[in-house]
Amino acid sequence: MKNKINRMYDFSVLRELRKNEGLNISDVSGRSGVSAAVISKLERNRCSAELETIYKLGRVFGLNPSDLLRLAESRSAHMKKATSHMSNGFSFREIAYGNVRCLWGTARTGGKTSRPEIHKDDYELCWVLSGKVMAVLPHEKHLLSAGDAIQFDAILQHEYDVIEDCTVLIVHVKKDKKF
Numbered sequence: 001m002k003n004k005i006n007r008m009y010d011f012s013v014l015r016e017l018r019k020n021e022g023l024n025i026s027d028v029s030g031r032s033g034v035s036a037a038v039i040s041k042l043e044r045n046r047c048s049a050e051l052e053t054i055y056k057l058g059r060v061f062g063l064n065p066s067d068l069l070r071l072a073e074s075r076s077a078h079m080k081k082a083t084s085h086m087s088n089g090f091s092f093r094e095i096a097y098g099n100v101r102c103l104w105g106t107a108r109t110g111g112k113t114s115r116p117e118i119h120k121d122d123y124e125l126c127w128v129l130s131g132k133v134m135a136v137l138p139h140e141k142h143l144l145s146a147g148d149a150i151q152f153d154a155i156l157q158h159e160y161d162v163i164e165d166c167t168v169l170i171v172h173v174k175k176d177k178k179f
Helices: 014-020 026-032 036-043 051-060 063-073
Strands: 083-087 089-097 100-107 122-137 140-145 150-154 159-174
Touching: 014 026, 014 036, 014 063, 026 036, 026 051, 036 051, 051 063, 140 150
Parallel strands: none
Antiparallel strands: 083 089, 089 100, 100 159, 122 140, 122 150, 122 159
């Protein structure tokens, strides 16, 4: 495709959205006011889109312009290397992106971790992959075994006490962002 414009945005996502809605290009054109020729060129990445065009097309699919741009730019993968750290008997490997932080941790019986200083306004999910962990929150305790998970507002004081050697996956998701 020698005519394809090399861009950071891939608007072929419009074709996927259109097909998922059972629409043809004429339908989208009629609903958006954007010409069928422009829609066709965008779907094939043969032209760039102005903000007003993105706004009009997004409305057809119930998206605001930033959502549509996010879909169009997410076509490339963002690779990172894991980092490692220790926390009171837990050994963690971590990957973090803008809205999510994933920690794969292992610990021996008796280990304990609690780091409230790392939380802003996140949700936290802890999935026990092996072993047993006691999740301690201000007014409750939950004994989690392999296959169990818990989700809570991470702003709450919390800790994990290792009852039996364990492997856990802990995920922090910012509240103001989507998964």
